[in-house]
Amino acid sequence: MKKTYEIEVDCANCAQLMEQAASKVEGVASVVVNFMTQKMIVEFKEGADVKTVMKQVLADCKKVEPDCEIDL
Numbered sequence: 378m379k380k381t382y383e384i385e386v387d388c389a390n391c392a393q394l395m396e397q398a399a400s401k402v403e404g405v406a407s408v409v410v411n412f413m414t415q416k417m418i419v420e421f422k423e424g425a426d427v428k429t430v431m432k433q434v435l436a437d438c439k440k441v442e443p444d445c446e447i448d449l
Contacts, residue, residue, distance in 0.1 A: 380427065382417045384410065385446040395445060398437040404430035417447060 386392045392412035399408040399417070404425030409418045419434070421427055428449075435447050 378427070379418060379420045382419065382431075383448040384415055384417045385444075386410070386412060386415065386442055387444070388412065391442040391445070394441040395438045398441050399434045402430060402433045402437060405434065408434075 384395075386395060389412040392410040395417075396408055396410040399405060399410070399419070404422050406420040406422045408420070411417075419431070421430060431447070431449050435445075435449065438445050438447065
C-alpha cells in the first residue's frame with residue numbers, strides 16, 4: 378500500500394536525510410521525499426500497521442530535522 382503525506386522540510390539535503398531515515402523504519406518498503414512538492418510517498422510492507430510505522434517515521438525524521446512536520 379502506498380500513501381502520500383504532506384510534509385514541511387526546509388532544504389533538499391534535509392529531505393534526502395529524512396528519506397534515508399524513513400527507509401530504515403520497520404514496515405517501510407520504500408519512501409520518496411520530494412522537497413519541491415513538500416510530499417512524502419511511503420510504500421508499506423505487507424501487514425504493516427500504518428499508524429505505528431508513521432509515528433516511528435516522524436520520530437526518526439525529527440532526529441534529522443527537528444522542526445519537520447508530517448501531516449498524519
